[in-house]
Amino acid sequence: MPVQYYIFLSIALFCIGVMGVLMRRNAIIIFMCIELMLNAVNLLLVAFSKMWVDAGRIDADAAQLFVFFVMVVAAAEVSVGLAIIVMMYRNTHSVDINILSRLKN
Amino acid sequence: MIHLVWLVPFLPLLGFLINGLGRKYLPKSLTGVVGSGSVLAAFVISLLIFFEVRQPGFTPQVVTLFDFINVGSLHIPFAFQVDQLSALFLLIITGVGSLIHIYSTSYMHEESNEGFARYFAYLNLFVFSMLILVLGANYVMMFIGWEGVGLCSYLLIGFWFRNINFNKAANKAFIMNRIGDLGFLLGIFLMIQQFGSVTFSEVFEKVPALGEGSIILFAIAMLLFVGAMGKSAQVPLYTWLPDAMAGPTPVSALIHAATMVTAGIYMVARSNVLYSLAPYIQAIIAIVGVVTALLAASIALKQNDIKKVLAYSTVSQLGYMFLALGTGAYTAAVFHVMTHAFFKALLFLGSGSVIHAMGGEQDIRKMGGLKKWMPVTNITFLIGCLAIAGIPGLSGFFSKDEILANAFGYNKVIYALALIGALMTAFYMFRLYYITFSGKFRGTHEQEHHLHESPAAITLPLIILAVLSVIGGYVGLPEVFGAPHLLHEYLSPVLVSEHPHHLDHTLEWGLMGLSTVLVIVMIFIARGKFSRYEDTGAENTGIAKVLENKWYVDELYDAIIVKPLLVLSRFFRDGIERSGIDALVNGVGRGVKWGGGRIRLLQNGQVGFYIFAMVIGMIVLFVISLFL
Numbered sequence: 073m074p075v076q077y078y079i080f081l082s083i084a085l086f087c088i089g090v091m092g093v094l095m096r097r098n099a100i101i102i103f104m105c106i107e108l109m110l111n112a113v114n115l116l117l118v119a120f121s122k123m124w125v126d127a128g129r130i131d132a133d134a135a136q137l138f139v140f141f142v143m144v145v146a147a148a149e150v151s152v153g154l155a156i157i158v159m160m161y162r163n164t165h166s167v168d169i170n171i172l173s174r175l176k177n
Numbered sequence: 178m179i180h181l182v183w184l185v186p187f188l189p190l191l192g193f194l195i196n197g198l199g200r201k202y203l204p205k206s207l208t209g210v211v212g213s214g215s216v217l218a219a220f221v222i223s224l225l226i227f228f229e230v231r232q233p234g235f236t237p238q239v240v241t242l243f244d245f246i247n248v249g250s251l252h253i254p255f256a257f258q259v260d261q262l263s264a265l266f267l268l269i270i271t272g273v274g275s276l277i278h279i280y281s282t283s284y285m286h287e288e289s290n291e292g293f294a295r296y297f298a299y300l301n302l303f304v305f306s307m308l309i310l311v312l313g314a315n316y317v318m319m320f321i322g323w324e325g326v327g328l329c330s331y332l333l334i335g336f337w338f339r340n341i342n343f344n345k346a347a348n349k350a351f352i353m354n355r356i357g358d359l360g361f362l363l364g365i366f367l368m369i370q371q372f373g374s375v376t377f378s379e380v381f382e383k384v385p386a387l388g389e390g391s392i393i394l395f396a397i398a399m400l401l402f403v404g405a406m407g408k409s410a411q412v413p414l415y416t417w418l419p420d421a422m423a424g425p426t427p428v429s430a431l432i433h434a435a436t437m438v439t440a441g442i443y444m445v446a447r448s449n450v451l452y453s454l455a456p457y458i459q460a461i462i463a464i465v466g467v468v469t470a471l472l473a474a475s476i477a478l479k480q481n482d483i484k485k486v487l488a489y490s491t492v493s494q495l496g497y498m499f500l501a502l503g504t505g506a507y508t509a510a511v512f513h514v515m516t517h518a519f520f521k522a523l524l525f526l527g528s529g530s531v532i533h534a535m536g537g538e539q540d541i542r543k544m545g546g547l548k549k550w551m552p553v554t555n556i557t558f559l560i561g562c563l564a565i566a567g568i569p570g571l572s573g574f575f576s577k578d579e580i581l582a583n584a585f586g587y588n589k590v591i592y593a594l595a596l597i598g599a600l601m602t603a604f605y606m607f608r609l610y611y612i613t614f615s616g617k618f619r620g621t622h623e624q625e626h627h628l629h630e631s632p633a634a635i636t637l638p639l640i641i642l643a644v645l646s647v648i649g650g651y652v653g654l655p656e657v658f659g660a661p662h663l664l665h666e667y668l669s670p671v672l673v674s675e676h677p678h679h680l681d682h683t684l685e686w687g688l689m690g691l692s693t694v695l696v697i698v699m700i701f702i703a704r705g706k707f708s709r710y711e712d713t714g715a716e717n718t719g720i721a722k723v724l725e726n727k728w729y730v731d732e733l734y735d736a737i738i739v740k741p742l743l744v745l746s747r748f749f750r751d752g753i754e755r756s757g758i759d760a761l762v763n764g765v766g767r768g769v770k771w772g773g774g775r776i777r778l779l780q781n782g783q784v785g786f787y788i789f790a791m792v793i794g795m796i797v798l799f800v801i802s803l804f805l
Contacts, residue, residue, distance in 0.1 A: 094789055169784050 078119035085112035099157050099167040103150075110146050114139045178225045179238050182257050184309035185222050185267060188215040192301035197202035200294035208290075209282035212297030216278050216304050220271035223264070230264040231667060237261075239314045239378075246317070250373055257379060258314035262671040265511065266311040266443055267795060269518050273435045274304050277637040280526055283634035284533060296336060296425070303329035305438050310441055315736040316365050316375040319444065323361065324410065326437045327354045333432060334424040346420040353417035357407015364400030367393065386550045389454045398455040401448060402462060405441030411499060412469045415492050416731055422484040424527030426544040429484060434491045434525050435518040442498045442514050446507045446672065453505065453674035463503025463587065467594050469494030472728065474601035478608070479717065479724035482539050483528045486609045490565065491521055493598060497580050500595060506583035506671040508665045512653045513580060517665075519649045520564040523642035527558035529637065530631040531613060535624055541609060542712040543624075545616040550628040553636045555614050557643040562610045564646040566603035566697050569689075572650030578689055579655060585688060586678020603696040605701035619712055658683050 085108055092105030097137060121135035164171050179188075192215030196208050203211075229235070237260035246253040257263075278300060285296050306329055310322025328351075335347030368375055371393055387394045405411070408769045410418035421433045432438075445452060445462070452459055470493045475487035495518050499508035532539055534551060548555035566575040577599060583591040618625050630636070653664040656679065669675070681686070717725050726732075 076635075090792055094785060094792065097785070172784060 075119055075123045078115060080117070082112045085109070085115070097168050097170055099160065099169050102169065103153055103157070106124040106153075107146065107150075109140060114142055117142075178222075178229050179259050180240055181222065182226060182240050182259050182312065183242060185219045185226070185271070186305050186312060187221075188219045189301040189304040189308065189415060191215060191299050193305060196294045196301060197298035200298065203290070203294055204728035205286070205293050208294045208297050211247075212301055213275060213282060215301060216271055216275040219304070219308070220268075220275050223267040223271045226259060227264045227268055229272075230259065230261055235261075235436075235670075237378075237670070238287050241314075245528040247408070251369060253315055253317050253375060253755050255318065256314040256376075257312040259312070260671050262443075263311050265515070265668070267308065269515055270304065270307050270311065273518050273522050273642075274307075274431060274572070276641055277427045277431040277435075277522065277526070280430075280529070280635055280638040281425075283632050284427055284529055285425060287772055296333075299329055299332045299336070299433070300428070301434060302316040303333070303437070307440070310440055316368060316377075316380070319447075320358075320361060320365060323404070323440060324358065326432070326440065327351065327358065327408070330354070330421065330432050330437055333428040334421045336424055336428070340423075343423040346417075346423040350417040350421045351464060352668050353414050354407045355627070357404045357414055360400045360402075360407070361404025361680060364397050364404065367397050367400065367620050371397070377447065378485070381448075384451050384454060385411050385585060386455070389456075394451065395455050395458055398448075398451055398458040399461070401444060401451075402458060405444055405499075406465065407441075409438050409441030409495050409499070409766050410469075410492050411441070411465050411495065415469060415473065416727075416734065418492050419485055419488040419727075422482070422488050426484065426525060426532060429488070430522045430525030430529065433488065434521040438491065439498070439514045439518070440493055442495070442510050445499075445502045446511055449507050449672050449674050452502070453676075459505065461503070462499050463584075463591060466496045466501075466503055467584075467591050468496070468500030468597070469493065470500060470598040471594055471601075472496075473604065474598045476724055476727045477605040478601060479721055480605075481532065481540050481542050481725075483544075483609065483613065484525070484539055486541075486605060487521070487524055487528060490524075490606065492601065493602060494521065494565070496598070497577065497595065500584055500591070501580040504580075504583045504591075504678065505675060506580065506677045507675050508653070508662075508668050508677070509576065509579040509583055509721065511668060511672075512664050513576040515652075516564070516576040516646070516649045519623050519642055520561045520571075520573055520646040523557060524565065525641060526635070526639055526642065527554050527561060527650060530554045530635050533631055534628050535620065536627055538620060541612045543620045544613045544618070545620075545710065546618045547616040547628070551614075551630045553630055553639060557636075557639040559610060559612065560643045560646055562606045566606050566700060567599060567692065569693055570647075570650075572648070574693075575650035575653050575655065577694065579653065581692060582655070582680055582685055582688060583678050585684075586680055599700050603699040604703050607700045608707050611704060611707035615708045616710050655685065655689070657682050657689075 077157055089105045089107075089109030089112060092108065093102050096105070117139050118136055121130075124130045124135070125129055160172070192211050195211050196203065200208075237258060239256050239258050241254045241256040243255050244252065245255040278297070279299065285293055287496075288296060296585060303326060306322045306325025308322070310319055310326060313319040313322060320767070331347045331351040334335065334350050335344050337343050338347075365375060366489060368380060372380050374380060374383075384394065407414045418433055418438065422429050424433070452462070473489045473496060477486050477493065480486045494513070498510045498513050498517070501513060530551065531544065531547060531554060534547070534554075538544070545646035560571070564571040567574045567577045580601065581592060581595055584595045652667075653661040653662050656662065665677075690798075716722070721727065
């Protein structure tokens with residue numbers, strides 16, 4: 073498959089993620105959209121890595137290792153983020169992020 | 178003994194530190210002993226040095242303590258020069274200084290403990306600075322002392338600093354001196370640039386190479402003389418000295434009559450090699466001197482404050498010294514410095530004794546007949562008046578006569594003016610004497626009851642100074658007397674470039690007789706007019722009023738310098754500072770504050786908006802990177 077397909081899929085996923093983060097007010101959905109963006113990037117990394125290996129420009133699939141880094145960071149982020157959401161729910165009985173604007177003033 | 182010369186300034190410095198630091202704890206008796214003792218000890222050492230220096234064949238010695246400034250090719254050591262001139266000045270400063278310190282222990286006794294100690298600390302600091310001035314082996318050290326005495330003069334004029342007028346007088350003295358100091362400083366810079374050295378011996382060695390009439394030489398000589406004008410109160414910078422009488426009377430005697438104001442004469446005499454090669458500057462000095470002598474003497478004719486008369490008399494006598502320097506008679510100038518130190522210190526201390534007895538009154542119109550109550554002060558004051566007037570046999574006669582004789586040889590017009598000044602001197606001094614000491618008492622009944630002769634600590638210095646005023650002249654007998662001029666012989670190794678004007682003997686006798694007869698006539702006129710003086714309270718008119726108001730010089734300076742300067746500074750304050758610089762700085766602050774207030778609204782607390790802004794920002798960056 074040509075690499076363009078991957079790129080377009082990745083762009084579509086990323087844009088869905090961005091729009092989700094911008095539009096939705098539910099913290100959990102925003103969180104899922106962030107994951108979506110991260111995975112869009114992961115897909116792109118893997119696709120490019122495969123492309124270069126096929127073209128013989130690099131030897132192994134070492135570049136794909138980078139994806140694991142992203143995944144590890146994402147996992148860490150999820151644990152922290154979910155904890156925040158849980159605490160938020162305990163305090164406000166809601167996961168609406170606009171309620172957090174109470175922090176101003 | 179010479180290598181111990183550093184002790185001479187060090188002892189007063191020690192006295193200054195003890196009195197200054199311990200002013201809250203020391204009793205008056207101890208303060209007085211430390212203050213006077215340190216100067217007296219310095220006097221003893223100075224005497225020993227003097228006897229060593231006056232041995233025939235003594236060569237000037239430089240005692241280097243440490244390197245003061247050492248940059249590039251410029252070396253300025255902290256060194257003392259011991260030669261005939263500095264040894265003589267050491268004697269005058271520490272000798273007259275210690276008498277005045279002793280006098281002060283009694284005169285200032287009504288001060289609080291702290292004020293008394295502060296006074297002695299300042300006085301000791303002054304003696305220290307003055308000694309540095311005359312002992313320094315280069316112009317920079319001289320300048321250190323020069324500034325030091327200026328500072329002490331300021332501190333002591335404003336000693337009673339609660340009085341706003343005294344503070345103003347102190348400021349005036351300081352600022353006037355600064356004008357002169359700037360000239361001195363520029364002279365030193367020019368010297369460094371030209372000779373690469375400020376040490377006396379090196380500079381004087383290199384000066385002749387410039388040649389007579391060199392512009393650089395003129396500039397240096399003139400700039401140094403501007404410094405001397407400020408410090409020694411010459412026209413046009415003399416107005417600070419009469420105002421300086423705001424300080425305690427012993428201060429006026431020591432600083433503003435006997436020592437500090439003669440610093441300018443010392444400096445010119447020290448630089449005689451330089452000045453002898455700049456004859457135009459010498460002419461300027463002679464003219465400035467004679468103008469000052471005349472102007473100040475004329476003002477003194479009509480002053481009614483006992484200290485003001487003496488102050489103008491000091492300015493006038495300093496004018497004579499500069500006249501002597503200008504005519505190339507350096508010995509005569511130094512001679513007059515010495516005799517003047519004796520009789521003017523005597524007169525000031527005598528006036529202090531009078532003021533003390535009168536309970537602070539300084540207006541001679543309210544005195545009168547004091548000889549009945551104050552016999553010692555009366556006699557010593559009379560001796561001082563006779564000496565300054567130039568009665569034969571007393572010290573003032575010999576020194577003034579020498580100056581007049583040289584002026585005659587230099588220029589007949591200047592001689593005539595100087596003679597008129599001398600006659601005015603005799604007149605105003607005896608006007609002062611008769612109004613104060615004879616006639617009948619014109620003060621209040623309470624003052625009359627209080628009148629008394631001063632204690633021994635005051636009269637003893639008076640007696641010693643009176644003796645010195647009488648015999649001080651015999652070290653410099655005129656040539657016609659056939660006796661050797663001891664001072665001239667003594668100073669000749671230092672004043673190498675001196676060429677006094679020798680007059681024909683008959684002529685010299687004639688001049689001497691002329692001035693003596695005229696002076697005696699003036700004294701008798703003064704006696705006739707003032708010995709039974711009554712204060713009519715009538716306003717002066719015409720020339721007398723102009724003289725009483727000091728030729729309106731203060732008002733003139735006020736109008737042409739002080740007022741425009743104030744207008745200019747007000748313009749700078751309001752126009753440049755407040756609406757220019759301040760407005761700019763405040764405007765920047767206000768702009769940032771206003772802008773911050775607007776931008777603050779972007780922080781609305783909506784997380785969605787933040788993310789939106791972030792995304793927009795990223796898109797913008799992306800687009801930019803696409804096109805660039």
